[in-house]
Amino acid sequence: MPQTSAPRKTLGRPPRISREEVVTTARRIVDAEGVHRLTMRRLATEIGSTPMALYHHVRNKEELLVLLLDDYAARTLHRPELPAQPRERVIAAAATIHEALAACPWIVEVLTADDLMATSALWFVEQIVDGLIECGLPSERAVHGYRAIWYYTAGEIVVRATAGRRRTDDTRPTYREQVFTDLDPTELPRLAQVADHWSSLTAEDTYVDGLRALVDGLLAPR
Amino acid sequence: MPQTSAPRKTLGRPPRISREEVVTTARRIVDAEGVHRLTMRRLATEIGSTPMALYHHVRNKEELLVLLLDDYAARTLHRPELPAQPRERVIAAAATIHEALAACPWIVEVLTADDLMATSALWFVEQIVDGLIECGLPSERAVHGYRAIWYYTAGEIVVRATAGRRRTDDTRPTYREQVFTDLDPTELPRLAQVADHWSSLTAEDTYVDGLRALVDGLLAPR
DNA sequence: GCTAGTTTCCTTACATGTACAAAAACTTGC
DNA sequence: GCAAGTTTTTGTACATGTAAGGAAACTAGC
Structure with missing residues (x-):
């Protein structure tokens, strides 16, 4: 008995699993026990199959993670009320994306994608590009501006997440930390001056401040 | 016969390989045949040893890569003449770091470090923090500013590099690319408007433009 | 029904990072 | 010289992603 009552039209052996099923099951595992x-x-x-069968529905594990990210975005990235003022809209849109991604630690392994091209995230990209244009940028510079915002956002998340991971992995001090403790104040006076507060300063969440600065700079007359 | 003519003072079995030797040999392999x-x-x-012996000199492969990055920085990151004007100095210092890292594709796997704390790179960090302070920022905001610059810089390199890697890995179009080709112009008018030029626009190198915008924004009066 | 073609799935195999435990090569105190 | 302690090295073992090739389950044409 065929799968459906209607006669099949596709060629070849009928699939027993689908890409959707793969992604859904993967999501369940990640949600329940973490990405590791x-x-x-x-x-x-x-899923009741074999490892290699998955590779017919997903190019490799990295693509699976990208699909998971899109799935996550589609479920959690709901369009909020954005401010009418275009500059604030840019900031709010970027901050919303950032917030969603930052809440989702396993994302890091995927974030290095060249863009956030999930269908559900495109609306935010639209808002950012549109806001920049409404503020007076020509469209090419608006696209470049969006990219700068994306670099900054992705960089913040990736850097923070892996720094955190390295820290929890092992308690021994990294030699990098050691480097920072014995600074030569005559050679590097500013760093020596802030050395004591460095770790607490870098622990602060200043994403939005930096974002605001970046947008201000992008919109300032040349 | 002991290793040196002088009597040994250290306890335990004398090491046959050193961390330095590990890093140097690793560098030779990477330089000659690539990081993969x-x-x-x-x-x-x-090196004439066994895999597990390496783990006494290096915590794991990730740390080895970090060491390679520092080694690379120490060899190639020479202090250039920087402009006297503090704002331009910030930009030049960041751009120099960026240039060195961008020329070194394998760095990507390490860049997610929480800072660029190689001893040889600290001078650049000093220049950036100092430049921001000289421009009038209080020291805490200068540190935050440096971090924003680092997020932006690391994000740019990581995003670009992995995007490039994905592209060369496989010629099939990603489904992300597909997403971008069939946009609904009524829903996402700005993106539809620039869709044709998107890939060429994102291929342009606008790192310094974005950096300048970020620094401008960081230094603008609140 | 039979053959060819197509798509999906499974089996086997390999390279890799690294955990674990034991052996080896030392120093120190007796 | 010998026992105890310390550090480095080695051997074995496992989990992981995934390449390669073939088997299985279909459809289309005869």
Whole structure:
């Protein structure tokens, strides 16, 4: 008995699993036990298949993670009320994306995508580009501005997340930390001056401040 | 016969390899054949030892890469003449770091460090923090400013590099690319408007423009 | 029904990072 | 010289992503 009552039209062996099923199951594993528990084998047995079968629905694990990111975005990235003033709209849109991504630690391994091209995130990109244009930028500079915002945003998340991961992995001080403790005040006076507060200063969340500065700078007359 | 003529003072079995030797050999492999050829086994045989012996001199492969990055920085990051004007000095220092890192594609896997704390790079950090302070920022805001610059810089390199890698890996279009080709112009008018030029626009190198905007914004009166 | 073609799936195999435990090569105190 | 302690090295073992090739389950044409 065929899968459906209607006669099949597609050629070849009928699939027993779908890309959607793969992504959904992967999501369940990640949500329940964290991304480090998501292995291709685990996913395969969970889905009642074999590891290599997955590779017919997903190019590789990295693509699977990208799909998970899009899935996550589609579920959690709801369009908020944005300010009418275009500059504030740019900032609010970027901050919303940032907030959603920052709340989702496993994203880091994917964030290095060249853009946030999930369909559900495109609306935010639109808002940012549109806001920049309404503020007077020509469209090419608006696109460049969006990219700068994206670099800044992705960089912030990736840097913070991996720094945190390195810290929890091991308690021994990195030699980098050591480097910072014995500074030569005559050679590097400013750093020596702030050395004591460095770690607390870098622990602060200043994403929005930096974002605001960047947008201000992008919009300032040349 | 002991290693040196002088009597040894250290306890335990004398080491046959050193961290320095590990890093140097790793560098040779990376320089000659690329980072993807650097495996712990390969490195071990090259050095005349066993894989697990390396782990007494290096915490794991990630730390080895960090060490490679510092080594690279120490060799190639020479202090240039910087402009006297503090704002331009900030930009020049950041651009110099960026240039060095961008020329070194394998760096990507490490860049997610929370800072660029190589001893040889600290001078650049000093220049940036000092420039921001000389422009009138209080020291805490200068540190935050440096971090924003670092986020932006690291993000740019990581995003660009992985985007490039994905592209060369496979010729098939990503589904992300597909997403961008069929846009609804009524829903996302700005994106539809620039869709044709998107890839060429994002291919342009606008790092310094964005950096300048960010610094301008950081220094603008609140 | 039979053959060819197509798509999906499974089996096997390999390279890699690294955990774990034991052995090896030392120093120190007796 | 010997026992205890310390550090480095080695051998073995496992989990992981995924390449390669073939088997399985279909449709289309005869």
